[in-house]
Amino acid sequence: xxxxxxxxxxxxxxxxxxxxxxxxxxxxxxxxxxxxxxxxxxxxxxxxxxxxxxxxxxxxxxxxxxxxxxxxxxxxxxxxxxxxxxxxxxxxxxxxxxxxxxxxxxxxxxxxxxxxxxxxxxxxxxxxxxxxxxxxxxxxxxxxxxxxxxxxxxxxxxxxxxxxxxxxxxxxxxxxxxxxxxxxxxxxxxxxxxxxxxxxxxxxxxxxxxxxxxxxxxxxxxxxxxxxxxxxxxxxxxxxxxxxxxxxxxxxxxxxxxxxxxxxxxxxxxxxxxxxxxxxxxxxxxxxxxxxxxxxxxxxxxxxxxx
Numbered sequence: 001x002x003x004x005x006x007x008x009x010x011x012x013x014x015x016x017x018x019x020x021x022x023x024x025x026x027x028x029x030x031x032x033x034x035x036x037x038x039x040x041x042x043x044x045x046x047x048x049x050x051x052x053x054x055x056x057x058x059x060x061x062x063x064x065x066x067x068x069x070x071x072x073x074x075x076x077x078x079x080x081x082x083x084x085x086x087x088x089x090x091x092x093x094x095x096x097x098x099x100x101x102x103x104x105x106x107x108x109x110x111x112x113x114x115x116x117x118x119x120x121x122x123x124x125x126x127x128x129x130x131x132x133x134x135x136x137x138x139x140x141x142x143x144x145x146x147x148x149x150x151x152x153x154x155x156x157x158x159x160x161x162x163x164x165x166x167x168x169x170x171x172x173x174x175x176x177x178x179x180x181x182x183x184x185x186x187x188x189x190x191x192x193x194x195x196x197x198x199x200x201x202x203x204x205x206x207x208x209x210x211x212x213x214x215x216x217x218x219x220x221x222x223x224x225x226x227x228x229x230x231x232x233x234x235x236x237x238x239x240x241x242x243x244x245x246x247x248x249x250x251x252x253x254x255x256x257x258x259x260x261x262x263x264x265x266x267x268x269x270x271x272x273x274x275x276x277x278x279x280x281x282x283x284x285x286x287x288x289x290x291x292x293x294x295x296x297x298x299x300x301x302x303x304x305x306x307x
Contacts, residue, residue, distance in 0.1 A: 005039040006068045013065045016055045092122040093283050096133035097146040099229050103248035110294045129202030143284055145274040151207035159277040163295040168267040170260040172242040185263040186216040193223030193241030195232050209244050
């Protein structure tokens with residue numbers, strides 16, 4: 001059974017006249033008659049009664065007409081869904097993000113802008129540490145990742161786009177002597193207790209802190225570990241030590257805690273968008289293009305453009 005035969009039958013059923021139906025379909029009357037006969041042969045039932053003066057539907061034809069209309073409507077819907085999917089307008093996009101990402105204004109504006117432009121796409125967001133995101137991307141349980149740079153290279157088959165560079169900030173109690181300084185050298189942190197993510201947490205910043213401290217001539221003394229940035233900041237407020245965190249976390253305001261800049265140009269971390277390389281996914285391509293636009297034009301301009 002061919003879809004065009006269904007269209008031909010519907011035209012004849014609505015016109016109840018072969019000549020008018022053929023004109024409506026822009027085909028000749030003989031091909032139309034042959035198509036209707038082929039359709040009746042395919043389904044094994046007579047759909048139309050014909051004479052030289054009239055055409056009318058059989059009982060089978062009346063029932064078949066209703067189903068034929070539904071079939072054509074579903075076929076059109078399926079085609080439109082496929083076309084929209086090919087344009088990246090429908091489907092599901094699974095996105096991972098680090099703990100610090102939601103504190104970055106770019107992320108909120110990008111997600112809002114994408115939802116506005118592609119409302120039929122389901123965004124499934126997962127908060128995960130950097131290394132766990134990369135594993136999920138390789139295993140194809142995520143489509144995109146917002147990460148901080150890992151200690152080593154990205155796994156084979158992945159590519160990244162740097163969206164922004166964030167300085168690391170010193171987080172310390174407001175009663176600490178170093179709180180009186182606007183900018184603090186990393187070397188001044190030697191011997192101080194650090195509150196850090198666990199080594200096995202899978203966060204990229206762990207290795208960065210060790211590299212900065214070693215370059216300044218010491219190894220950080222880890223006094224306390226915590227898996228969440230807000231917990232780290234709370235432990236700093238409780239006097240358990242100091243910490244280094246991406247500047248996006250300075251939006252967490254807590255009594256007894258201050259943030260200070262570090263006097264080290266290497267004390268920076270990047271926010272990166274990572275995807276599998278060489279895959280032709282319209283969903284991923286559309287999101288990545290929007291993310292690159294946001295990174296290029298700046299958060300403020302991007303927000304104004306999408307408002």
